[in-house]
Amino acid sequence: MQETWRWFGPDDPVSLTDVVQAGARGVVTALHHIPPGDIWAREDIAKRQRLIEEVGRASGSPLAWSVVESLPLSEDIKRQTGDWRAHMEAYRKSLTNLAAQGIEVVCYNFMPLLDWTRTDLAHRLPNGATCMRFDLIDFVMFDIFILERPGARAQFDDDLVAAAETRFRAVDDEFKSRLTRNIIAGLPGAAENHSLSSFKEQLALYGSCDEEALRRNLRAFLEEVIPHAEEIGIRMCCHPDDPPMSLLGLPRIMSTEGDYARLIDSLDLPANGITLCSGSLGARSDNDVVGMMTRLGHRVHFLHLRNVRREHRNLFGAFHESEHLDGEVDMAALVAAILSEEERRKQSGRPDHHIPFRPDHGQDILDDLTRRTQPGYPAIGRLKGLAELRGVIQGVRHMRYERSCNSSSADLQA
Secondary structure: OEEEEEOOOOOOOOOHHHHHHHOOOEEEEOOOOOOOOOOOOHHHHHHHHHHHHHHHHHHOOOOEEEEEEOOOOOHHHHHOOOOHHHHHHHHHHHHHHHHHOOOOEEEEEOOOOOOEOOOEEEEEOOOOOEEEEEOHHHHHHHHHHHOOOOOOHHHOOHHHHHHHHHHHHHOOHHHHHHHHHHHHOOOOOOOOOOOHHHHHHHHHOOOOOOHHHHHHHHHHHHHHHHHHHHHHOOEEEEEOOEOOOOEOOEOOOOOOHHHHHHHHHHOOOOOEEEEEEHHHHHOOOOOOHHHHHHHHHHHEEEEEEOEEEEOOOOOOOOEEEEOOOOOOOOHHHHHHHHHHHHHHHHHHOOOOOOOEEEEOOOOEOHHHHHOOOOOOOOHHHHHHHHHHHHHHHHHHHHHHHHHHHHHHHHHHHO
């Protein structure tokens, strides 16, 4: 498993020097200043690459740009409207330029309009740490009573609507403004920032785009991009919906194991792969994340390892981001499944047998609480997550080594 760290570029408060001290050697980044639909020029890619490598050399700890997260798709591509064909060609050229610089893994998502969504970016925990949280009642309150989306009320049961209305009448304007900012104002990795009015306009453009249409558009994207990626040596990996349910009436098509199986089957080429995000998928009670790694692991090109604590007994509801080893996902079992997949790849001679992973998100603890970092991306909280994951990885490897030694000893005695 290759340790990586997400870095948002030169303006990220968590610096490349911090990455070096964390011990990760792979950097996950993107050219966030380039709008979706534009070409990533080779010289811009090379400039970012040099910056990363120079910091590594200066510290005596080699750093490399290991994964692109994300090369964003324009909304035109997702809807097949406007300049989508030109944007598709620009996407292919960007991949060509990335491959020319030796970058082989590109993460993307096919979520309409929103990247990932939380209602609270600093939920206070009993121990004083803060984390990101999704509250379904707050979200329904926003959808019906702040956004006032047509038809929203009919999409929720009466009890949920009543609870949302009661809360709406109880909270002040500051709470409502903060909730609105949290949901629509743009989060790390999002392609655009929105005001409430511009968000309504963009949302209306998806009015005729249902799940079937979005799946069709994803298929068109794959058919255009994946054979090209295969030819130039890039592995594409689609991130799941976050959260993995329909929101604001927008279609969501990458939320379950069935969705990923459909993705793989739609274009059966090795370059057509998965970003397995244990936190996103773990927010749904019917997702068996460890089983997904076991059954679909041959197409997992990138891993986001984080955990969530579900606050609901239904298929989907409120959840918050827990410590990496303390949540709904059995992280030790997931790591064991990942290491098994890596061993299978090594035995079959696959050059990509080391799967890059990053400690995804993290709780704000200690000095994180007074530093202004990207929501969900504190320095110390992620370092804690990485340290915990390292311990699990070494523990699983040691257990397998002991088992192998005991087996060999038994064979000799026999």
